[in-house]
Amino acid sequence: MSTIVVFVEHKSGSARRASLEAVGAARATGMNVVALATGPGAGELAAQVGAAGASQLVAVTGADKYSPDGCAADVVALVQSSGAKAFLCANTSAGKDLLARVAGALDCVPFADCVELRCEGAVFTVRRPVLAGKASITTQSDSPVLCASLRPNTFAVASGAGAATVSSVATKGGKVVVASIAAKPDAKLDVKEAPVVVSGGRGLREAPHFKLVEDLAAAFGNAAVGASRAVVDAGWRPHSEQVGQTGKTVSPQLYVAVGISGAIQHLAGMRTSKVIVAINKDAAAPIFKVADYGIVGDAFEVLPALTEAVKRARA
Ligand SMILES: Cc1cc2nc3c(=O)[nH]c(=O)nc-3n(C[C@H](O)[C@H](O)[C@H](O)COP(=O)(O)OP(=O)(O)OC[C@H]3O[C@@H](n4cnc5c(N)ncnc54)[C@H](O)[C@@H]3O)c2cc1C
Structure with missing residues (x-):
């Protein structure tokens, strides 16, 4: 064989x-x-x-x-x-x-x-x-x-x-050796491997509002927080969370995109996700073209309600 x-x-x-x-x-x-x-x-x-x-x-x-x-x-x-x-x-x-x-x-x-x-x-x-x-x-x-x-x-x-x-x-040994690895202080799930990814974009308006995204991710229990490049470039989130062409490619069971327009470079990193849910106040946002489920609404109203619903469902 x-x-x-x-x-x-x-x-x-x-x-x-x-x-x-x-x-x-x-x-x-x-x-x-x-x-x-x-x-x-x-x-x-x-x-x-x-x-x-x-x-x-x-x-x-x-x-x-x-x-x-x-x-x-x-x-x-x-x-x-x-x-x-x-x-x-x-x-x-x-x-x-x-x-x-x-x-x-x-x-x-x-x-x-x-x-x-x-x-x-x-x-x-x-x-x-x-x-x-x-x-x-x-x-x-x-x-x-x-x-x-x-x-x-x-x-x-x-x-x-x-x-x-x-x-x-x-081992045959090599010329290059990784001398040390600085572990991240928190043991967060990596977006590439998490079964659920909740990503936020510029629609969240400012960095502290990502707490709403983190709360939804925590409610799932097995989710990682992702981000669009716009918010990474703005310094709201670390590059390790960026999903897309110049970030990470993810393929989770569930991808939730919040306040993300769905630019082609973002889609490049998440369109092979098994189920995609988009939350956007603009019904014409391109993200809805790849979404399996779409919620047209204000993230600041939808996220807390969704987080409570997920908590109830998992209780
Ligand atoms: C070479 C190159 C590489 C790139 N690589 C990447 C990459 O790896 N990843 C990536 O993401 N981008 C990448 N980009 C950038 C990409 O083109 C977009 O600019 C970026 O994805 C936009 O981010 P965004 O969707 O968060 O912001 P925006 O495009 O500004 O979209 C914000 C969205 O939020 C919605 N919104 C606003 N307020 C609310 C609210 N209250 N509730 C709900 N929705 C709301 C709006 O309707 C809008 O659709 C790259 C660009 C280039 C040129």
């Missing part, structure tokens, strides 16, 4: 959900899935990657500090030694970096931000959004190894698939 190598990101032995989605997508092709993880705690991921569909976990040792080029060398070595037909990772910051390095080293085409992956015979087919999300392109890979990153929140995480055997391998 052919093999797919999947890079699994984790935090001290707790796998990132987007990586488990990549394991699930690999498993869905029917191929043998080998997960590779690096850094302290990598060896503790066996149960998680096994349940998600991997038959084997390769824990890279000697890589206490993450090295992008070292990790790429470790992945390439595993792909070559296992004769893998594909390498997959999540389309996160680290995943995008790794994809380019691995594809370059293997002399293969990198397919970034895929939202569909199929394998028929020995041929892989991937689908990716293009033109700022206005279209998608379906491509068949003729590279000897398919190298692809998968958009978070797009593929399902399998559960109870089985157990993964664990083996370890020493």
Whole structure:
């Protein structure tokens, strides 16, 4: 049976959900899935990657500090030694970096931000959004190894698939090492991975009014706060929350856009959300063209009422 190598990101032995989605997508092709993880705690991921569909976990040792080029060398070595037909990772910051390095080293085409992956015979087919999300392109890979990153929140995480055997391998090491990571003081959900995103725009008029957006996000319990570029440029919200062409691409189960007009650059980052709700006082705002549900109204009246309704529904 052919093999797919999947890079699994984790935090001290707790796998990132987007990586488990990549394991699930690999498993869905029917191929043998080998997960590779690096850094302290990598060896503790066996149960998680096994349940998600991997038959084997390769824990890279000697890589206490993450090295992008070292990790790429470790992945390439595993792909070559296992004769893998594909390498997959999540389309996160680290995943995008790794994809380019691995594809370059293997002399293969990198397919970034895929939202569909199929394998028929020995041929892989991937689908990716293009033109700022206005279209998608379906491509068949003729590279000897398919190298692809998968958009978070797009593929399902399998559960109870089985157990993964664990083996370890020493890192090849790299020239670049991440010396330290400054963790954010709060442990907020990232917009890219949250199942619900509540985003605010210039319609909220000033920064303190974002409290209304935060309240709705808190009422959902599993939501992240997002923002349009207009409010990020105005300094109301951090760039880490910006959704769109020059911000983050999100694909949550539910995206709520409040006081956001729906400029093409914003749509580029959120139009693949499963359900889109728009709240805007202008019935002609372009955001309504992509919304599944629209509320034409004043955000300052709609948000408190919606927050109370969500709280009641979840009580
Ligand atoms: C190269 C480039 C890259 C860009 N990248 C991004 C990007 O990544 N992300 C992004 O978001 N933008 C991006 N932009 C900017 C984009 O073009 C828009 O300017 C921006 O998205 C507008 O933000 P907004 O919808 O919050 O503000 P506006 O366009 O000003 O819209 C405000 C909306 O709020 C509504 N409103 C006003 N008052 C209320 C109220 N009381 N209740 C309800 N609704 C109300 C209005 O009807 C209006 O529709 C980019 C632009 C360029 C040129």
